[in-house]
Amino acid sequence: MKTRLALPLTAAAALLLAAFSTGSPIFLFGATLLLIIILSSFVSVWWAAGTLTVSSGLSGRTVRRGESVTLEVTIRHGGLIPIAPVLLELYATPEMPETQVRLKDAPGKTQRLTLPFHAAHVGVSCPGVKSCTVEDVFGLFSKTVAPRSGKEELLVLPLTFDVEALKFSPGDPGSEIMARATEDVSNPSDFRNYQPGDAIKKIHWKLSARKGDLMVRRYEEPVLSDALVLMDCSPPPSWGHPEAEADIRDTLLETAASVMVSQMTSDHAVRLPLMGEHPVELDKNMGTPLILENLARVDFSETDQFERVLLLETRRMRRVGATVIISARLSSRIVDVMIRMKRMGPNVRLYLVTFTPDDPLVLGMVSKLQQAEIEVSYVTPVPA
Numbered sequence: 501m502k503t504r505l506a507l508p509l510t511a512a513a514a515l516l517l518a519a520f521s522t523g524s525p526i527f528l529f530g531a532t533l534l535l536i537i538i539l540s541s542f543v544s545v546w547w548a549a550g551t552l553t554v555s556s557g558l559s560g561r562t563v564r565r566g567e568s569v570t571l572e573v574t575i576r577h578g579g580l581i582p583i584a585p586v587l588l589e590l591y592a593t594p595e596m597p598e599t600q601v602r603l604k605d606a607p608g609k610t611q612r613l614t615l616p617f618h619a620a621h622v623g624v625s626c627p628g629v630k631s632c633t634v635e636d637v638f639g640l641f642s643k644t645v646a647p648r649s650g651k652e653e654l655l656v657l658p659l660t661f662d663v664e665a666l667k668f669s670p671g672d673p674g675s676e677i678m679a680r681a682t683e684d685v686s687n688p689s690d691f692r693n694y695q696p697g698d699a700i701k702k703i704h705w706k707l708s709a710r711k712g713d714l715m716v717r718r719y720e721e722p723v724l725s726d727a728l729v730l731m732d733c734s735p736p737p738s739w740g741h742p743e744a745e746a747d748i749r750d751t752l753l754e755t756a757a758s759v760m761v762s763q764m765t766s767d768h769a770v771r772l773p774l775m776g777e778h779p780v781e782l783d784k785n786m787g788t789p790l791i792l793e794n795l796a797r798v799d800f801s802e803t804d805q806f807e808r809v810l811l812l813e814t815r816r817m818r819r820v821g822a823t824v825i826i827s828a829r830l831s832s833r834i835v836d837v838m839i840r841m842k843r844m845g846p847n848v849r850l851y852l853v854t855f856t857p858d859d860p861l862v863l864g865m866v867s868k869l870q871q872a873e874i875e876v877s878y879v880t881p882v883p884a
Contacts, residue, residue: 505640508534541636544581545643549634551578552586554647556628562655562793563619565750566884569654571615571627575603577634586611587633591651593617593625619656620884621746622753622796626651657792658754660761666727667847667875668768668821691715725821725846727763727770730813731756732827733802734775739855747881748828751853753795755826755879759851760784760791768821775802775809807833810841817844828853835865839872849875 515531518524552575559570575586585602592598603611617627628651635642691704694714702716736748756772763770764784772782772791776799782791802809806827814837817823823846825838830852842848850869854862857878866876 505538508538508640512538537638538640540581541638541640544579544583544636545634545641547579547581548577548583549643549645552632552634552645552647553577554629554632554649556649556652558627558652558654561653562657564657565619565622565659565754568616568618571617573603573613573615573629575611575632577609579609582637584635584637584639587635588613588629589631589633590615591626591628591630593627593654598630617654618884619654622656622658622750624797625654625656627654628652655793655796657796658750658757660754660758663755663758663762664877666759666763666766666768666822666824666849668725668727669846691717725768726816726819727766727768727822727824728813728816728820728846729756729759729770729772729824730810730826731772731774732806732809732829733798733800734804734806735800736828736853743883744855744881747883748853749800750884751879751881752826752828753798755851755853757792757795759824759826761788764788773813774798775804777801805833807831807837810834810837814841814844817841817846820846822846823848824851825849826851826853830862830865832865835868838869838874842872842874847875849877851877851879853879853881855880 512531512534515527515534519527519531554573554575556571556573559572560567563569573588575588577583577586588601588603590599590601601613601615603613615627628649629647631644631646633642633644691707692715694703694708694716698716704715704717707715731752736745736752739745739748760770760772760782766784770784774780774782774794778797778799780794782794784791786794806829810825823841825848827834827850830850838848838850852862852866856862857880869876
C-alpha cells in the first residue's frame with residue numbers, strides 16, 4: 501500500500517461523515533465512488549500479480565567482446581481491470597548497474613520490451629528481469645513479483661590478436677632434431693629383428709642366442725618439449741577506475757587466448773593452468789572454442805601472490821622449452837623468479853599489460869629481465 505492511498509481514504513471517510521451528518525445523497529455518492537475506485541485498484545493489482553508471467557530471450561548466448569545482443573522481454577497477465585505499465589528491475593551486468601524500466605507508455609495485458617546489450621568486457625553476465633512491479637492506473641497499490649523463469653547466461657569471449665611465434669630453448673628437441681635423431685639411446689622400449697644397416701652396438705646378444713636370430717634394441721623417440729603459459733589470475737592492480745580495471749582483465753585474457761590459439765598449429769604441446777576458486781588446466785587438444793570459453797569464465801579470484809604461483813610452476817621446467825608469463829603487475833620478486841626460470845633452461849617471454857610502459861620503476865625491472873635474455877612485450881588495453 502502506498503502513502504498516496506491515504507488521500508482518497510481520508511476523502512471517502514470525510515464524505516461518508518458528511519453524508520450521515522446531512523443526509524445528502526451527493527456526499528454518499530462521492531464516498532461510494534471513491535471506495536469503488538480504491539477496491540477496483542486493489543483487485544486489479546492482486547489479479548494481475550497473481551497471473552503474471554515473464555518470458556525473455558537473448559538473440560545470442562555467446563558473443564565476442566565488442567559485439568551486441570538484444571534481450572526480448574514479454575510480460576503477460578490476466579485480469580479484466582486495466583493496470584499501469586509494468587515496472588521492470590533488470591539484473592546488473594558488467595556494462596550497467598541494476599536498472600528500472602517501464603515496458604511502454606500504454607497499459608495492456610501483453611507488454612513487450614527490447615533491450616540492447618553491448619558486450620564491452622569478457623566474462624559471464626546474466627542479463628534479465630530480476631523483479632516486476634505491478635501498479636494500478638491511479639498509483640494507489642503496487643506489488644513486486646519475482647519472475648519464475650531463471651536468468652539467461654551470456655558468455656562474452658575474448659578476442660585474439662597476432663603474437664610472435666614462441667622461441668624454444670636451444671636444447672629443445674624440436675622437429676629438425678627429431679629428423680636427425682629419432683631414437684633416445686638412454687631409454688630402450690622394445691626389441692625387433694635385425695635389419696641391414698643397424699648398428700652392432702644395438703644387438704641384444706643374449707636375446708639373439710635364445711631366439712636363434714639377431715635381435716636389436718628399439719628406443720623411445722624423444723618427445724617435443726612443452727610450452728607453458730602462466731597468467732596472473734589474482735585481482736588486477738587498481739587504476740582508480742572500475743572501467744580501467746575491467747580493460748586490464750580483458751587484455752590479460754585476450755593475450756592468453758592469443759598465445760594459445762597461435763600454438764594450435766605447432767607440434768609442441770601447450771598448457772595454461774588457471775588458478776582461482778575453480779582451477780582448471782587448459783591445453784591445445786581441448787580446441788579453440790573450449791579454451792576461449794574457459795578463459796571467459798576466469799573470475800580472477802586467486803589469492804596466492806603471483807610470484808608464489810611462478811615459484812611453484814618451476815617444478816615443470818624440466819620438460820618446458822618455452823614459458824610465457826602474462827601479468828599486469830611486475831615486482832622485484834616476480835623478476836627474480838623469472839630469471840630463475842630462464843636459468844633452468846626454457847626461453848621465457850613476458851607480456852606486461854599496462855597503461856604506463858614508461859614508468860621508471862617498470863623500466864628498471866624490464867631492463868634487468870632483458871639483461872637475463874628474457875623477452876618482454878608490452879600490451880596496452882584497448883576498450884571495445
